[in-house]
Amino acid sequence: MEDIEKKKYEMMVIVLPNLGEDKTKKELDEVRELISSIGGEIYHEDLWGQQRLAYKIKKQEEGYYAVLYFTCEGTGLSELDKALNINQAVLRYLLLKSPTNYSIKTMSTYVEEEKKRLEEEKKEKEKESNDRKPAPAAPKPQPKAKPEPKAEPEPKPKVELEESAEEKSNKLAEVDEKLKNIINDPDISL
Numbered sequence: 001m002e003d004i005e006k007k008k009y010e011m012m013v014i015v016l017p018n019l020g021e022d023k024t025k026k027e028l029d030e031v032r033e034l035i036s037s038i039g040g041e042i043y044h045e046d047l048w049g050q051q052r053l054a055y056k057i058k059k060q061e062e063g064y065y066a067v068l069y070f071t072c073e074g075t076g077l078s079e080l081d082k083a084l085n086i087n088q089a090v091l092r093y094l095l096l097k098s099p100t101n102y103s104i105k106t107m108s109t110y111v112e113e114e115k116k117r118l119e120e121e122k123k124e125k126e127k128e129s130n131d132r133k134p135a136p137a138a139p140k141p142q143p144k145a146k147p148e149p150k151a152e153p154e155p156k157p158k159v160e161l162e163e164s165a166e167e168k169s170n171k172l173a174e175v176d177e178k179l180k181n182i183i184n185d186p187d188i189s190l
Contacts, residue, residue, distance in 0.1 A: 005073075006073055007071065008102065009069070009070055009096065009098060010095075011067070011094065011095045013065075013066050014063035014093065015090055016090075023089075027089045028047075028066055034084070037076075037079075038072060039075075040076070040080075041070055045069070046104075046107055047067075048107045049065065051063065051065050057092055058091055063092075
């Protein structure tokens, strides 16, 4: 019988946040026991602690995060999957096979790298703002010479547009007639 090669796996587990410190440790111990019961060996752990969830899971807004790195033959992963699905204290879990040349980065490493990156960006912005030369002052506007007064155009003669009362009554009669025709038109329904 050939020796089956063990593969590396990474599993993130999110446990209920309101269990308390002792029960949370107990639940994580149960997960560790499950891994060892399928022939797995944990070689690294990264406990993130209580973190805010991206969205509510089982009415919870927070969860206790733990990332476990282990080796296993892979034959018992379905048993591990079933046991974690049944466990009511586990909100979510994700089990991944680690790539061949995978190197572990802990959450604290990510946090430190992010702090350094932000500090470098801040220094770069300060340096850029110090390197900028102030814009040259705009020339002061000189007083403008007063324009000579222009000759005003001649007023146009007013055209009287008043209509006689008789023309107004004729137009109103035309409008009334057109309205009656529209109302009485059988093709138009009102």
